Amino acid sequence: MTSIARVIITFLFMTSIATAPARSDNFIILQSTTSTENSGLFAHLLPLFTKKTGIEVRVVAVGTGQAIKNARNGDGDVLLVHDTASEEKFVAEGWGVQRHDLMYNDFVLVGPSDDPADIAGEKDVVAAFKKIAAMKTPFASRGDDSGTHKAELRLWKEAGIDVNAASGTWYREIGQGMGATLNTAIGMDAYVLTDRATWSAFENPRNHAVLVGGNEKLFNQYGVILVNPAKHPNVRAAEGQTFIDWLLSKEGQEAIASFQIDGEQQFFPNARQ
Amino acid sequence: MQYALIQRDRPDRPSVIPVAGKSLVYGRDKRTIIDNVDIEFGLSPGIVVVLGPNGAGKSVLFRLLAGLLTPDGGSVSWAGMPPNRARAHKIGFVFQRPVMLKRSVIANVEYVLAAAKVPRMDRPPIARDALEQARLSEIATSPASSLSGGEQQRLALVRALVTRPDIVLLDEPTSNLDPGSTAAIECVVRRARDAGTRFALVTQDIGQARRLATEVIFMHRGRLLERSSGESFFRAPRTLEATAYLEGKIVF
């Protein structure tokens, strides 16, 4: 190799090392979901916490199922997801210290503007689900054990529809995060259940729009849990608890409420004071 | 110390035979290629030319003697001792097709000197001197791959000679070369011979054999049929097969 090539490659290498962020030792790993990350909530919220405490929060944003599994493995210090049943099980089995209500938002049923199943404006989301099943119009499911997925399955159960039998026909299990599922749903003109915050922040809506929303059955509760240091000694319990305390405090709750997309609040703090 | 490619300080008779084979047997695929051969090279000065029809086993014999092939039977000795990697530079070898290293001409020579454990400081002057004697100095820093076929073979010859071997084995070194390059190679060989280097040469070129042979060995079907001085062989070969060969007839 010529000296020129050597110089360029060394330069690139050195630059890359130089611009790599200095790793502070004061951090926690937060296992959370795509809705909180992709909506931009964390980008708004976390710098406020870091500024106050100097603790860096490293977010691993995956589906609820994966986040819980990672936390169970001890690969996170704090867990922030939105599936109350799984969260309570997590704590009951000893993997988490305590579960706290943190905030809520809601799900919305999104679909193509021409609305072939005619569900726009339905007051009861379960009725809308029944219509979709009856018309056999395409429906895209997360299919990934996430909070959104579990909420969706609860609604199908209440509607009395066996979606397993229909899987692969009009009911399509995408098996990915919210964003990828939305992309796919839009691409195949399907209905899809999503949390409002992710939808508001989503930049590729094409002809899709919110068709059903504001139903109390679409309530979406987020919880936060400290991973149990008794099970995993590596957990940064002190810093993790600092973070949780901040989130539940007046300051943290106000920070959550102040997050907006297009002038609209996305997450509603409801920690017990 | 002047380290010459063409050495003038060689003794007339080495005290031990540079390369010898005893009761050599070699076969492949149920065919016998070398059939119980006793041979020695390098005892007397000059060039021993090995002649014979295709399939006689000449190249295989050279490879056995150089340690490139292992005999099925019998043994090879170098200066009275078994072949040994550390003394490989004592047997020079030039192949029909030269294999050049992807570096400059002089680096090719220095590589061979390094393999012969010549001290690092001595390699450049020795290499330069050797190239000078072979008339390759002008292209010393060119990549070896850019040389013509004749120049590459001359370089291969330099590589074989530069480590002061007891004997140099040449396996059809000019078969692929034009007459001009052939003459250049023969010139270097002759000068080295005159200075005392021993050679053994396999060739299909009867004219070349006549020009260069001090002695001739005639091989046929894995056996040595004749060995005599060059002059007497070409005047009056003793065997039918050799006679037929010299007349250009196909010998089976």
Added chain:
Amino acid sequence: MQDLSEAVTAALQLIGSLNPDLLEIVALSLQVSLTAVAIAGLIGLPLGAVVAVARFPGRTVVITLINALMGLPPVVVGLFVYMLLSNSGPFGVLQLLYTPTAMIIAQTILVTPIVAALARQTIEDLKVEYDEQLRVLGRSPLQQTATLLWEGRRSLLTALLAGFGRAIAEVGAVLIVGGNINHLTRTMTTAIVLETSKGDLSLALGLGFILLTLAFMANAIVMLGGGVRAYRKREAGF
């Protein structure tokens, strides 16, 4: 079509403004992949050369295995390394999960078979050509291997480039072991996944263009390296 033109615009804007976030993820991608290729080279080149030159029982099996490992799915490697480095795993105590080091480890595992397999083939082909000449000079198998590695340097460099191409373009491994953490383990490919999931397809494509340009530049540098040397020789009249 609209996405495509927006993508080009997005890419140019990012580059033109020397967007610091962009520089950060480009730097990390290069750092991870270049380091992985370097380590893979240190392991794979001698490994491939030794397998090419040595003869031992089971050699064919080893060669088949190395060749097959070229097709390791990145996401599988990611999962495997994750399980090793997880706090529930054997090497959890090293606390390497969700760091660039973990990403380097995963990519090294991906790239080493490629380098080893291509090196093996190159050296084996060279051995056929050089074998008799090197042996007649008394070179030991180790010395022959070293010489062949140098003689084959152009093809071996291409093997390294192939490894680099694989590393810089993969996302499955670095996503799982790195966690795509902002300002820490976000590379070009994981950023593309993120922007796609946010629906910002133009930006995702734009990043894709930049990634392609990077890969192209890396190859061009190496090609030029050989070309400049040849040009200089011609000028010197050889």
